Amino acid sequence: MNLPRFTYHGPASLKECIAILADEENGAQVLAGGSDLLVRMKLRLETPGRLVSLSNIPGLKDITYRSGKGLAIGAGVALSVLASDAVIREKCPALADAAGLVATNQIRTVATVGGNILQNTRCRYYNRSSVWGKAVAPCFKRNGALCHVVPRGKRCFAVYQGDLAPLLIALNATATILSKKGAEEVPVGSLYSGDGKAPFNKLAGKIATKLTISEDSLDMRSAYRKYRLRGGIDFPLAGVAAALKLRNGLVEDLRLCLTGIASCPVTVPGAGEKVKGRPLSRDAAREAGKLAYAAAHPLANLEGDPATRRSMIRIMTEDILTTFIQAANSK
Ligand SMILES: Cc1cc2nc3c(=O)[nH]c(=O)nc-3n(C[C@H](O)[C@H](O)[C@H](O)COP(=O)(O)OP(=O)(O)OC[C@H]3O[C@@H](n4cnc5c(N)ncnc54)[C@H](O)[C@@H]3O)c2cc1C
Secondary structure, eight states: OOOOOOEEEOOSSHHHHHHHHHOGGGOEEEESSOTTHHHHHHTTSOOOSEEEEOTTOTTTTOEEEETTTEEEEETTOBHHHHHHOHHHHHHOHHHHHHHHTSSOHHHHHHOBHHHHHTOOOBOTTTSSOHHHHHHSOOOGGGTOSOOSSSTTOSSOOOBOOOSHHHHHHHTTOEEEEEETTEEEEEEGGGGBOSOSSSOBSSOTTOEEEEEEEOHHHHTSEEEEEEEOSOTTTOOOSEEEEEEEEEETTEEEEEEEEEESSSSSOEEOTTHHHHHTTSBOOHHHHHHHHHHHHHHOOOOTTSSSOHHHHHHHHHHHHHHHHHHHHHHHHTO
């Protein structure tokens, strides 16, 4: 499949990059590794006239840890680097593990952290060729007025399937977003709109430059589990990230975030409150699993049975907490 025609820009500075993106007339889009965007373009799901590559911009591939300040990860860091970097492995091994579960080795080599958290939503009726698209009535995401998954639905239910965002959200990570007005630091969770058709909140003309995880969050125990059909390549059909803080053997905080089940990463409400002040036990793990199950409402928009995907959310949540219990007991 060929790419549609576009003009390529390779600016050498963020300033130049923002200037090109800020000109709304030219419909320019950020190009990072291209493993999401170029595929979408080949399928004619989008046809931006200009692509602004981040690859020549210095500083976007840096990983730095500063005591008391936490971990800063450049948006241009490749997932293969994230998975193997010694600093990430030491300070946040769950993030390295999650990166290592994305797609394939080849894709991880080009795919970036920024592109991963800002990848578009997906649906079995949408991520298809233009020929396929012409054979059925256009859905909301193809600028039509219906949803093939929820026939009387009033909006698009395409699914967010990124592997890194749920963990970053569970760790209360922030993203630095640069626009022509300057840089602002926002919670990663606030980037997502929850609408399958337009999954991000006001990011046009902006660049994510880095992600930051605070020292407090790095002190938490964290983990990510992913359910997929083929271990070697597939997107998550369901995923669970957890971050746990223990003090004197009692739970002080528990944050759970899910992926692959809705149009944005879903934070499980009430997880921390449910187990706060209690010892970390099998009972607590089961209750957290039930809460995560209650927060997950997958639809028939991906491969895999929605009921199985929902059950896997509960099973993976319990599994993570069981691993935390074992780790705490082995100290
Ligand atoms: C076969 C296959 C399997 C995959 N499996 C998985 C999987 O298992 N798990 C998973 O999470 N993902 C998966 N992906 C999705 C995705 O390609 C990668 O996760 C990847 O990380 C995207 O990063 P990229 O740098 O290639 O982004 P690009 O494709 O370059 O960009 C993606 C989007 O983000 C925007 N963008 C990128 N960087 C920035 C930035 N710094 N600031 C602002 N906007 C930006 C782009 O404009 C574009 O809209 C898979 C993709 C393929 C093709």
